[in-house]
Amino acid sequence: MKTFAHFRDEPVFPEMVVIPEGKFIMGGSEEEGLREGVPAKRSEAERPVHPVTIKRAFACAKMPVTIEQFALFVKDTNRPDPPWTWCNVEEPDPENVSGHKFTRKEMPEANWHNPLYPQGYNHPVGCMSWNDAHDYAAWVAKQTGKPYRLLTESEWEYAARAGTTTARFWGDGRDKGWEYAKVPDLSLAEHFGWSKEPHRVFQGRTGFPCTAPVGSFKPNAFHLHDMLGNVFEYVEDTYHDNYDGAPDDGSAWVDGDGKRRVSRGGHWIAQPALIRSATRAGPNRDEHYGMMGIRIGMSLD
Numbered sequence: 001m002k003t004f005a006h007f008r009d010e011p012v013f014p015e016m017v018v019i020p021e022g023k024f025i026m027g028g029s030e031e032e033g034l035r036e037g038v039p040a041k042r043s044e045a046e047r048p049v050h051p052v053t054i055k056r057a058f059a060c061a062k063m064p065v066t067i068e069q070f071a072l073f074v075k076d077t078n079r080p081d082p083p084w085t086w087c088n089v090e091e092p093d094p095e096n097v098s099g100h101k102f103t104r105k106e107m108p109e110a111n112w113h114n115p116l117y118p119q120g121y122n123h124p125v126g127c128m129s130w131n132d133a134h135d136y137a138a139w140v141a142k143q144t145g146k147p148y149r150l151l152t153e154s155e156w157e158y159a160a161r162a163g164t165t166t167a168r169f170w171g172d173g174r175d176k177g178w179e180y181a182k183v184p185d186l187s188l189a190e191h192f193g194w195s196k197e198p199h200r201v202f203q204g205r206t207g208f209p210c211t212a213p214v215g216s217f218k219p220n221a222f223h224l225h226d227m228l229g230n231v232f233e234y235v236e237d238t239y240h241d242n243y244d245g246a247p248d249d250g251s252a253w254v255d256g257d258g259k260r261r262v263s264r265g266g267h268w269i270a271q272p273a274l275i276r277s278a279t280r281a282g283p284n285r286d287e288h289y290g291m292m293g294i295r296i297g298m299s300l301d
Contacts, residue, residue: 004223006062009144012072014061014296017223019054024158025165026052027243028278032167036273037199046278048243052154054250059298060151060159063214063225064124064233065136070112070294071121073139085110085127087290107290115290117210124214124231124293130261130285133234133294140296151297152252153237153280156264160228160277162221167276168228169220174272178204180220181229182212182268183275202272211268228275231293232263239282259284267291 005018033043087107115126141148166172183202191209236252239260260282266275
Protein backbone atom coordinates (compact mmCIF):
# COMPACT_ATOMS: atom_id res chain seq x y z
CA MET A 1 0.00 0.00 0.00
CA LYS A 2 1.32 3.44 -0.94
CA THR A 3 2.34 5.64 1.98
CA PHE A 4 0.59 8.98 2.55
CA ALA A 5 1.69 11.72 4.93
CA HIS A 6 -0.03 11.68 8.32
CA PHE A 7 -0.05 14.46 10.93
CA ARG A 8 -1.76 15.38 14.18
CA ASP A 9 -1.64 18.85 15.66
CA GLU A 10 -2.38 17.66 19.19
CA PRO A 11 -3.24 14.26 20.68
CA VAL A 12 -6.79 15.44 21.45
CA PHE A 13 -7.55 16.21 17.80
CA PRO A 14 -8.16 13.74 14.95
CA GLU A 15 -5.18 12.32 13.09
CA MET A 16 -5.11 13.62 9.52
CA VAL A 17 -3.99 12.09 6.22
CA VAL A 18 -2.84 14.11 3.22
CA ILE A 19 -4.94 13.23 0.17
CA PRO A 20 -3.27 14.07 -3.17
CA GLU A 21 -4.91 15.96 -6.00
CA GLY A 22 -6.41 13.87 -8.79
CA LYS A 23 -9.42 13.04 -10.93
CA PHE A 24 -12.29 10.62 -10.45
CA ILE A 25 -15.79 9.79 -11.63
CA MET A 26 -18.37 10.86 -9.07
CA GLY A 27 -21.75 9.25 -8.50
CA GLY A 28 -23.43 5.90 -8.95
CA SER A 29 -24.53 4.56 -12.31
CA GLU A 30 -28.07 3.40 -13.04
CA GLU A 31 -26.67 -0.11 -13.50
CA GLU A 32 -25.12 -0.01 -10.02
CA GLY A 33 -28.38 1.17 -8.51
CA LEU A 34 -30.36 -1.62 -10.14
CA ARG A 35 -27.81 -4.29 -9.26
CA GLU A 36 -27.66 -3.20 -5.63
CA GLY A 37 -31.40 -2.69 -5.20
CA VAL A 38 -31.10 1.00 -4.37
CA PRO A 39 -34.51 2.73 -4.08
CA ALA A 40 -35.17 4.66 -7.30
CA LYS A 41 -35.23 8.14 -5.77
CA ARG A 42 -31.97 7.58 -3.93
CA SER A 43 -30.33 6.12 -7.03
CA GLU A 44 -31.41 9.12 -9.12
CA ALA A 45 -29.82 11.42 -6.53
CA GLU A 46 -26.43 9.89 -7.39
CA ARG A 47 -26.63 10.93 -11.04
CA PRO A 48 -25.63 12.13 -13.49
CA VAL A 49 -22.29 10.40 -13.05
CA HIS A 50 -19.67 13.04 -13.84
CA PRO A 51 -15.91 13.65 -13.82
CA VAL A 52 -14.42 15.76 -11.02
CA THR A 53 -10.91 17.15 -10.75
CA ILE A 54 -9.56 17.67 -7.24
CA LYS A 55 -7.13 20.45 -8.06
CA ARG A 56 -5.36 20.70 -4.73
CA ALA A 57 -4.28 18.24 -2.09
CA PHE A 58 -6.23 18.38 1.15
CA ALA A 59 -6.20 16.61 4.50
CA CYS A 60 -8.87 14.19 5.66
CA ALA A 61 -9.29 12.77 9.14
CA LYS A 62 -8.09 9.19 9.27
CA MET A 63 -11.15 8.19 11.31
CA PRO A 64 -14.47 9.67 12.40
CA VAL A 65 -14.56 11.95 15.44
CA THR A 66 -14.89 9.86 18.61
CA ILE A 67 -17.08 10.42 21.64
CA GLU A 68 -13.96 11.27 23.64
CA GLN A 69 -12.87 13.92 21.13
CA PHE A 70 -16.32 15.47 20.91
CA ALA A 71 -16.60 15.53 24.72
CA LEU A 72 -13.56 17.84 24.91
CA PHE A 73 -15.26 20.25 22.50
CA VAL A 74 -18.47 20.18 24.55
CA LYS A 75 -16.58 20.81 27.81
CA ASP A 76 -14.52 23.65 26.37
CA THR A 77 -17.49 25.43 24.81
CA ASN A 78 -20.14 24.58 27.43
CA ARG A 79 -22.30 23.30 24.62
CA PRO A 80 -25.73 22.15 25.85
CA ASP A 81 -27.26 18.83 24.92
CA PRO A 82 -29.76 19.05 22.07
CA PRO A 83 -33.42 19.28 23.14
CA TRP A 84 -34.33 16.24 21.05
CA THR A 85 -32.96 13.66 18.67
CA TRP A 86 -34.50 11.72 15.80
CA CYS A 87 -33.88 7.99 15.85
CA ASN A 88 -34.85 5.19 13.50
CA VAL A 89 -36.65 2.55 15.54
CA GLU A 90 -37.10 -0.97 14.20
CA GLU A 91 -40.57 -2.44 14.73
CA PRO A 92 -42.16 -5.78 13.76
CA ASP A 93 -44.25 -5.68 10.59
CA PRO A 94 -45.56 -9.03 9.33
CA GLU A 95 -46.72 -7.44 6.07
CA ASN A 96 -43.21 -6.24 5.23
CA VAL A 97 -41.08 -8.59 3.13
CA SER A 98 -38.29 -8.47 5.73
CA GLY A 99 -40.64 -8.80 8.69
CA HIS A 100 -39.84 -5.37 10.12
CA LYS A 101 -39.93 -1.69 9.29
CA PHE A 102 -38.28 1.55 10.33
CA THR A 103 -40.26 4.15 12.23
CA ARG A 104 -38.77 7.60 12.64
CA LYS A 105 -39.39 8.82 16.17
CA GLU A 106 -38.44 11.83 18.24
CA MET A 107 -36.38 10.68 21.22
CA PRO A 108 -35.98 13.51 23.78
CA GLU A 109 -33.80 11.35 26.04
CA ALA A 110 -31.26 10.58 23.29
CA ASN A 111 -28.10 12.63 22.74
CA TRP A 112 -24.46 12.20 21.81
CA HIS A 113 -23.49 10.61 25.14
CA ASN A 114 -26.70 8.59 25.40
CA PRO A 115 -27.51 7.47 21.83
CA LEU A 116 -29.69 4.57 23.06
CA TYR A 117 -27.29 1.96 21.73
CA PRO A 118 -24.08 0.60 23.34
CA GLN A 119 -20.94 2.66 22.80
CA GLY A 120 -17.54 3.41 24.31
CA TYR A 121 -15.43 6.56 24.24
CA ASN A 122 -13.45 5.25 21.25
CA HIS A 123 -16.61 4.79 19.16
CA PRO A 124 -17.68 7.41 16.61
CA VAL A 125 -19.85 10.10 18.13
CA GLY A 126 -23.48 9.87 17.00
CA CYS A 127 -26.73 11.81 17.40
CA MET A 128 -25.11 14.68 15.52
CA SER A 129 -26.65 17.51 13.52
CA TRP A 130 -24.85 19.25 10.67
CA ASN A 131 -24.47 22.25 12.97
CA ASP A 132 -22.63 20.07 15.50
CA ALA A 133 -20.24 18.86 12.81
CA HIS A 134 -19.64 22.34 11.43
CA ASP A 135 -19.08 23.81 14.90
CA TYR A 136 -16.69 21.05 15.92
CA ALA A 137 -14.54 21.65 12.83
CA ALA A 138 -14.57 25.41 13.52
CA TRP A 139 -13.51 24.76 17.11
CA VAL A 140 -10.53 22.64 16.02
CA ALA A 141 -9.59 25.41 13.57
CA LYS A 142 -9.73 28.00 16.35
CA GLN A 143 -7.70 25.85 18.74
CA THR A 144 -4.96 25.15 16.21
CA GLY A 145 -5.02 28.30 14.08
CA LYS A 146 -5.26 26.06 11.00
CA PRO A 147 -7.98 25.83 8.31
CA TYR A 148 -9.86 22.79 9.57
CA ARG A 149 -13.33 22.42 8.08
CA LEU A 150 -15.81 19.89 6.80
CA LEU A 151 -14.91 18.11 3.59
CA THR A 152 -16.76 19.01 0.42
CA GLU A 153 -18.99 16.30 -0.97
CA SER A 154 -16.71 15.61 -3.92
CA GLU A 155 -13.62 15.54 -1.67
CA TRP A 156 -15.40 13.03 0.55
CA GLU A 157 -16.27 10.68 -2.32
CA TYR A 158 -12.79 11.03 -3.83
CA ALA A 159 -11.27 10.12 -0.45
CA ALA A 160 -13.70 7.25 0.09
CA ARG A 161 -13.09 5.70 -3.32
CA ALA A 162 -9.32 6.03 -3.02
CA GLY A 163 -8.81 5.35 -6.71
CA THR A 164 -11.51 2.70 -7.08
CA THR A 165 -14.50 2.76 -9.42
CA THR A 166 -16.43 -0.06 -7.75
CA ALA A 167 -19.48 0.28 -5.53
CA ARG A 168 -17.32 -0.02 -2.41
CA PHE A 169 -13.63 0.63 -1.94
CA TRP A 170 -13.08 -3.11 -1.47
CA GLY A 171 -15.02 -4.06 -4.64
CA ASP A 172 -18.50 -4.43 -6.10
CA GLY A 173 -19.46 -7.46 -4.06
CA ARG A 174 -20.71 -7.63 -0.51
CA ASP A 175 -18.48 -10.57 0.40
CA LYS A 176 -16.10 -9.77 3.26
CA GLY A 177 -17.55 -6.28 3.69
CA TRP A 178 -17.48 -6.95 7.44
CA GLU A 179 -13.68 -6.97 7.24
CA TYR A 180 -13.61 -3.39 5.94
CA ALA A 181 -16.45 -1.56 7.69
CA LYS A 182 -18.99 -1.67 10.49
CA VAL A 183 -21.69 -2.77 8.13
CA PRO A 184 -25.18 -3.96 9.08
CA ASP A 185 -24.39 -7.63 9.66
CA LEU A 186 -25.41 -10.83 11.39
CA SER A 187 -24.10 -9.44 14.70
CA LEU A 188 -26.68 -6.67 14.45
CA ALA A 189 -29.50 -8.97 13.32
CA GLU A 190 -28.88 -11.44 16.15
CA HIS A 191 -28.62 -8.69 18.78
CA PHE A 192 -31.99 -7.16 17.85
CA GLY A 193 -33.72 -10.30 16.57
CA TRP A 194 -34.11 -8.88 13.06
CA SER A 195 -34.21 -10.49 9.65
CA LYS A 196 -30.97 -12.12 8.45
CA GLU A 197 -31.92 -11.90 4.77
CA PRO A 198 -29.07 -10.78 2.45
CA HIS A 199 -30.95 -7.66 1.38
CA ARG A 200 -31.12 -6.59 5.04
CA VAL A 201 -27.67 -7.46 6.42
CA PHE A 202 -24.23 -8.50 5.18
CA GLN A 203 -23.76 -12.24 5.67
CA GLY A 204 -20.87 -12.07 8.12
CA ARG A 205 -20.09 -10.84 11.63
CA THR A 206 -18.15 -7.77 12.72
CA GLY A 207 -18.63 -8.72 16.35
CA PHE A 208 -20.25 -5.36 17.08
CA PRO A 209 -24.06 -5.11 17.04
CA CYS A 210 -24.14 -1.33 16.66
CA THR A 211 -21.21 1.03 16.12
CA ALA A 212 -17.62 -0.20 16.44
CA PRO A 213 -14.49 1.50 17.81
CA VAL A 214 -13.00 3.68 15.10
CA GLY A 215 -10.20 2.03 13.15
CA SER A 216 -11.42 -1.52 13.86
CA PHE A 217 -11.48 -2.50 10.19
CA LYS A 218 -9.18 -2.47 7.18
CA PRO A 219 -8.52 0.98 5.66
CA ASN A 220 -8.89 1.99 2.05
CA ALA A 221 -5.91 2.75 -0.21
CA PHE A 222 -5.65 6.29 1.23
CA HIS A 223 -5.23 4.78 4.73
CA LEU A 224 -8.67 6.06 5.79
CA HIS A 225 -10.82 3.95 8.12
CA ASP A 226 -14.61 3.77 8.42
CA MET A 227 -15.37 5.72 5.25
CA LEU A 228 -18.30 3.34 4.77
CA GLY A 229 -20.57 2.15 7.56
CA ASN A 230 -20.34 2.93 11.29
CA VAL A 231 -21.90 6.43 11.10
CA PHE A 232 -22.97 8.77 8.33
CA GLU A 233 -20.59 11.74 7.94
CA TYR A 234 -21.65 15.30 7.19
CA VAL A 235 -20.00 17.39 4.47
CA GLU A 236 -20.18 21.10 3.70
CA ASP A 237 -22.55 21.00 0.72
CA THR A 238 -26.22 21.83 0.65
CA TYR A 239 -28.38 18.96 -0.57
CA HIS A 240 -29.60 18.86 -4.17
CA ASP A 241 -31.89 16.17 -5.57
CA ASN A 242 -29.28 15.18 -8.17
CA TYR A 243 -25.95 16.29 -9.61
CA ASP A 244 -27.31 18.49 -12.41
CA GLY A 245 -25.17 21.63 -12.19
CA ALA A 246 -22.78 20.24 -9.58
CA PRO A 247 -19.25 21.72 -9.54
CA ASP A 248 -16.54 19.63 -11.17
CA ASP A 249 -13.54 21.15 -9.38
CA GLY A 250 -13.84 19.71 -5.89
CA SER A 251 -15.46 22.79 -4.38
CA ALA A 252 -18.52 22.74 -2.12
CA TRP A 253 -21.94 23.20 -3.72
CA VAL A 254 -23.65 25.58 -1.32
CA ASP A 255 -26.30 27.41 -3.34
CA GLY A 256 -30.03 26.91 -2.91
CA ASP A 257 -31.84 26.00 0.30
CA GLY A 258 -29.27 25.66 3.06
CA LYS A 259 -31.69 23.88 5.39
CA ARG A 260 -30.68 20.43 4.13
CA ARG A 261 -27.04 19.36 4.11
CA VAL A 262 -25.36 16.29 2.67
CA SER A 263 -24.24 13.24 4.65
CA ARG A 264 -22.22 10.38 3.17
CA GLY A 265 -21.07 6.80 3.73
CA GLY A 266 -24.04 4.88 5.09
CA HIS A 267 -24.18 3.64 8.68
CA TRP A 268 -24.38 0.60 10.94
CA ILE A 269 -28.13 0.16 10.62
CA ALA A 270 -28.52 0.92 6.89
CA GLN A 271 -29.37 -1.72 4.31
CA PRO A 272 -26.38 -3.20 2.42
CA ALA A 273 -27.56 -1.43 -0.75
CA LEU A 274 -26.71 1.88 0.93
CA ILE A 275 -23.21 0.92 2.07
CA ARG A 276 -21.56 2.27 -1.08
CA SER A 277 -19.18 5.07 -2.01
CA ALA A 278 -21.91 6.88 -3.97
CA THR A 279 -24.60 6.83 -1.24
CA ARG A 280 -25.79 10.27 -0.16
CA ALA A 281 -28.56 11.67 2.03
CA GLY A 282 -29.87 15.14 2.85
CA PRO A 283 -30.92 15.53 6.51
CA ASN A 284 -32.08 18.85 7.92
CA ARG A 285 -29.09 20.74 9.25
CA ASP A 286 -30.69 21.52 12.63
CA GLU A 287 -31.96 18.02 13.45
CA HIS A 288 -30.04 15.39 15.39
CA TYR A 289 -30.02 11.84 14.09
CA GLY A 290 -28.88 8.75 15.96
CA MET A 291 -26.74 7.42 13.10
CA MET A 292 -25.08 10.71 12.08
CA GLY A 293 -21.45 11.47 12.92
CA ILE A 294 -18.48 13.68 11.99
CA ARG A 295 -15.31 13.50 9.92
CA ILE A 296 -13.29 16.66 9.42
CA GLY A 297 -10.94 17.89 6.71
CA MET A 298 -8.40 20.65 6.31
CA SER A 299 -7.26 22.91 3.50
CA LEU A 300 -3.54 22.73 2.64
CA ASP A 301 -1.42 25.54 1.24
